[in-house]
Amino acid sequence: MALGFFSRLKEGLSRSTQKLGGNLSAVFTRRRLDDAALDELEEVLIAADLGPAVAGRVIESFRSSRFGAEVTDAEVRDALSAEIARVLEPVAVPFTPDPARRPHVVLVVGVNGTGKTTTIGKMALQFGRQGLRTILVAGDTFRAAAVEQLQIWGERVGAPVIAGPPNADAAGLAFEALKKGRAEGADLLLIDTAGRLHNKGALMEELAKIIRVMRKFDETAPHSVLLVLDATTGQNAIEQVRVFKELVAVTGLVVTKLDGSARGGIVVALADQFKLPVHAVGVGEQAEDLRPFSAADYARGLVGEGLKLHSGAVVEQGED
Amino acid sequence: MFETLSGRFSGVFDKLRGRGALSEADVAEAMREVRLAMLDADVALPVVKDFVNKVRERAVGQEVLDSISPGQAVAKIVNDALIDALGGAGAVPLNLNNAAPIPILMVGLQGSGKTTTSGKIALRLQTRERRRVLLASLDVQRPAAQLQLQQLAERARVASLPIVPGQTPVQIAQRAIETGRREGFDVVILDTAGRLSIDEALMEEVRQIRAATNPAETLLVVDAMTGQDAVNTAKAFNEAVGVSGVVMTRMDGDARGGAALSMRAITGAPIKLTGSGEKLEALEEFHPERVAGRILGLGDIAGLVEKASETLDHEESEKLALKMLRGKFDLDDYASQLRQIQKMGSIGGILDMLPGMGKLKGQLDESKLDTSVFKRHQAIISSMTKQERRTPDIIKASRKKRIAAGSGATVQEVNRLLKQFDDMSTMMKRINKLGAKGLMRQGLSALMPKGAMPPQRPH
Ligand SMILES: Nc1nc2c(ncn2[C@@H]2O[C@H](COP(=O)(O)OP(=O)(O)OP(=O)(O)O)[C@@H](O)[C@H]2O)c(=O)[nH]1
Ligand SMILES: Nc1nc2c(ncn2[C@@H]2O[C@H](COP(=O)(O)OP(=O)(O)OP(=O)(O)O)[C@@H](O)[C@H]2O)c(=O)[nH]1
Ligand SMILES: [Mg+2]
Ligand SMILES: [Mg+2]
Numbered sequence: 100m101a102l103g104f105f106s107r108l109k110e111g112l113s114r115s116t117q118k119l120g121g122n123l124s125a126v127f128t129r130r131r132l133d134d135a136a137l138d139e140l141e142e143v144l145i146a147a148d149l150g151p152a153v154a155g156r157v158i159e160s161f162r163s164s165r166f167g168a169e170v171t172d173a174e175v176r177d178a179l180s181a182e183i184a185r186v187l188e189p190v191a192v193p194f195t196p197d198p199a200r201r202p203h204v205v206l207v208v209g210v211n212g213t214g215k216t217t218t219i220g221k222m223a224l225q226f227g228r229q230g231l232r233t234i235l236v237a238g239d240t241f242r243a244a245a246v247e248q249l250q251i252w253g254e255r256v257g258a259p260v261i262a263g264p265p266n267a268d269a270a271g272l273a274f275e276a277l278k279k280g281r282a283e284g285a286d287l288l289l290i291d292t293a294g295r296l297h298n299k300g301a302l303m304e305e306l307a308k309i310i311r312v313m314r315k316f317d318e319t320a321p322h323s324v325l326l327v328l329d330a331t332t333g334q335n336a337i338e339q340v341r342v343f344k345e346l347v348a349v350t351g352l353v354v355t356k357l358d359g360s361a362r363g364g365i366v367v368a369l370a371d372q373f374k375l376p377v378h379a380v381g382v383g384e385q386a387e388d389l390r391p392f393s394a395a396d397y398a399r400g401l402v403g404e405g406l407k408l409h410s411g412a413v414v415e416q417g418e419d
Numbered sequence: 420m421f422e423t424l425s426g427r428f429s430g431v432f433d434k435l436r437g438r439g440a441l442s443e444a445d446v447a448e449a450m451r452e453v454r455l456a457m458l459d460a461d462v463a464l465p466v467v468k469d470f471v472n473k474v475r476e477r478a479v480g481q482e483v484l485d486s487i488s489p490g491q492a493v494a495k496i497v498n499d500a501l502i503d504a505l506g507g508a509g510a511v512p513l514n515l516n517n518a519a520p521i522p523i524l525m526v527g528l529q530g531s532g533k534t535t536t537s538g539k540i541a542l543r544l545q546t547r548e549r550r551r552v553l554l555a556s557l558d559v560q561r562p563a564a565q566l567q568l569q570q571l572a573e574r575a576r577v578a579s580l581p582i583v584p585g586q587t588p589v590q591i592a593q594r595a596i597e598t599g600r601r602e603g604f605d606v607v608i609l610d611t612a613g614r615l616s617i618d619e620a621l622m623e624e625v626r627q628i629r630a631a632t633n634p635a636e637t638l639l640v641v642d643a644m645t646g647q648d649a650v651n652t653a654k655a656f657n658e659a660v661g662v663s664g665v666v667m668t669r670m671d672g673d674a675r676g677g678a679a680l681s682m683r684a685i686t687g688a689p690i691k692l693t694g695s696g697e698k699l700e701a702l703e704e705f706h707p708e709r710v711a712g713r714i715l716g717l718g719d720i721a722g723l724v725e726k727a728s729e730t731l732d733h734e735e736s737e738k739l740a741l742k743m744l745r746g747k748f749d750l751d752d753y754a755s756q757l758r759q760i761q762k763m764g765s766i767g768g769i770l771d772m773l774p775g776m777g778k779l780k781g782q783l784d785e786s787k788l789d790t791s792v793f794k795r796h797q798a799i800i801s802s803m804t805k806q807e808r809r810t811p812d813i814i815k816a817s818r819k820k821r822i823a824a825g826s827g828a829t830v831q832e833v834n835r836l837l838k839q840f841d842d843m844s845t846m847m848k849r850i851n852k853l854g855a856k857g858l859m860r861q862g863l864s865a866l867m868p869k870g871a872m873p874p875q876r877p878h
Binding site for chain 1: 455458459460461463464528529530531532534538560561562563564566567568569570571574615616617642644645646647648651652655669671672673674675677678697
């Protein structure tokens with residue numbers, strides 16, 4: 100009963116504040132993982148953007164193995180992160196350019212403002228340091244100062260930038276850049292594109308056209324299509340991935356802005372549903388702020404280092 | 420895709436057959452669906468809980484009049500409460516009552532749309548309110564940020580503060596206000612760098628900017644796709660700088676936009692404007708009744724009608740709106756709608772405004788959102804007789820063959836079209852049923868000229 104759910108939660112809250120003096124004691128306190136405690140954990144996951152359905156599923160499978168167990172907060176934290184890490188493990192695949200491709204062509208796509216241009220700058224630094232000759236392509240010919248933004252990134256990280264005149268045709272530009280990259284023996288071609296909402300058919304068609312036109316030169320291009328997702332995004336990320344994947348055959352994801360308070364739990368739902376590799380995470384605005392995606396770390400971040408159970412029957416009070 | 424609340428509700432409501440006062444059990448079940456729908460729509464959990472508790476209190480014990488079903492009664496209570504929580508009827512305008520130059524401060528997370536929205540507001544104030552506006556970028560973080568605002572200012576034909584490299588944001592802010600005063604600007608819009616709510620140093624910086632400029636409006640710019648983190652953002656910015664209004668951007672997407680409710684609930688500030696595209700003209704007033712429908716998964720019919728009436732022949736769209744509302748449009752209407760849809764741009768966007776259109780949208784995706792689907796449908800419909808278009812039910816096997824042959828389509832294609840049309844009318848009828856008793860009324864009546872509303876049918 101829904102009513103019971105809420106009153107139980109309230110009861111649990113007041114009971115815990117009464118019985119447990121401070122946070123410290125919680126660390127030593129063993130509690131029984133009962134319905135109330137599991138409900139509370141489910142809410143932790145919902146608040147991290149897993150979505151009610153996926154949060155419910157994770158808790159169900161957690162319940163089946165742990166229901167009634169007597170646990171401390173630290174144990175719950177570990178066990179729940181492990182449960183989530185299991186879902187994420189298969190998609191934790193680093194991005195590795197194929198040395199046989201010269202250049203390995205990467206098309207970077209996503210909705211507006213997620214961090215595409217910034218991520219390209221970060222990748223250029225990372226792969227440049229590995230000795231790959233990296234060229235950036237200013238394929239966002241639409242947004243104000245988008246070209247200049249990428250040019251500044253190019254200067255920062257020491258990568259050449261190919262740009263066209265304002266409002267140039269992005270597909271034509273990508274084609275020329277690919278030709279040039281091949282002629283110059285580049286290893287990696289990172290193509291920036293204008294942000295676009297997945298529900299705009301005409302804009303999505305433009306993206307498909309970039310791919311079609313590049314294939315006239317090299318039918319294997321692009322070799323990767325990276326979808327950049329903002330960790331603050333809620334359930335709509337599922338639609339984003341579904342549509343971009345369908346229309347431009349996304350090969351992998353990058354999740355940005357994980358240095359903020361958003362937990363990025365939607366990635367769990369995405370891993371579950373689409374199984375697309377998550378290559379990297381953005382953790383800041385600087386060139387160095389790109390990290391490989393680690394399932395275990397991500398899961399821990401989701402659950403929260405500070406996780407504390409308020410409800411659940413207290414079975415034993417440890418010494419303070 | 421998640422089921423829409425309307426779908427969920429019809430299931431729950433079918434069971435609500437009793438008369439008299441709404442029981443606790445009736446309401447509890449409906450509230451469980453409301454909770455889920457709101458979480459799916461990205462309303463933040465604490466806000467959902469609070470809302471559901473309030474609605475439950477309001478609903479339990481409520482007398483159900485004989486003229487409506489208990490389900491409709493609950494739906495109405497939920498919808499009304501949501502519209503209330505979103506700010507009630509009527510848009511709240513920007514506060515421009517201070518002495519000139521009036522500072523407007525734009526704040527928010529990275530990439531939420533501050534710079535673009537600054538340009539949009541400048542354009543609007545200049546063209547609609549005849550104010551002289553100065554745009555100033557205080558963003559020394561993001562590469563080419565100041566240039567971006569300058570280019571937007573040029574596009575909008577609005578003045579922008581000359582870029583002086585090396586100044587701190589506070590210095591730029593002071594220079595902007597001085598320039599505004601000296602050169603007689605009415606409004607100075609201060610665009611700031613994106614910042615995370617947990618970035619103490621940058622939050623302190625924006626506090627200082629605020630202290631130095633004393634803005635008449637501090638607008639928090641928020642992406643409509645924002646998830647549960649909306650709570651943290653709203654709290655942090657509100658505590659640091661006192662948000663006076665919220666702008667929801669990317670409402671042209673298909674996110675359900677629950678963040679609007681979270682923002683409103685936590686900051687207490689009204690949602691003043693919404694962004695509906697990348698172009699500088701794409702700025703709109705906030706309409707709680709439409710966003711309520713969107714959050715509950717009922718679709719934005721009112722928004723569709725308005726969008727249609729902007730782009731289309733006015734009379735035609737009114738006719739369309741009426742027919743939709745009556746759940747009574749035929750294949751002729753469908754064909755004329757298809758013709759007009761092509762004029763309106765994004766098909767996906769239009770379908771997203773219609774509840775239950777996920778399936779049709781799916782089919783569109785398969786054909787890569789190719790408008791040729793619509794052209795083919797038009798061709799098929801034009802091969803039908805007048806009678807067939809009015810009463811599609813009479814189209815059986817032999818007629819289908821004839822129509823297919825006449826339009827160069829296959830019989831399957833004809834079947835598919837009829838099926839789609841059928842789904843569409845069923846859905847319209849359902850909206851209508853829920854809608855007449857309150858859900859759509861506010862939205863549509865606001866758009867219709869007096870006397871154009873269909874008569875309320877007895878239940
Ligand atoms: N804190 C933080 N900010 C980021 C991160 N990645 C990008 N940003 C910021 O997000 C904002 C938008 O980044 P862009 O790279 O311009 O995003 P985009 O996807 O190219 O945007 P459009 O081209 O306009 O669609 C900028 O202010 C970036 O500095 C990240 O990992 N963490
Ligand atoms: N579709 C759509 N795109 C929008 C809207 N508002 C802004 N954008 C786009 O979102 C992206 C980011 O917008 P900006 O105005 O640069 O965002 P910002 O908040 O200034 O970003 P930072 O300064 O990096 O924090 C750009 O691609 C804009 O064109 C909107 O209402 N709809
Ligand atoms: Mg960009
Ligand atoms: Mg900006």
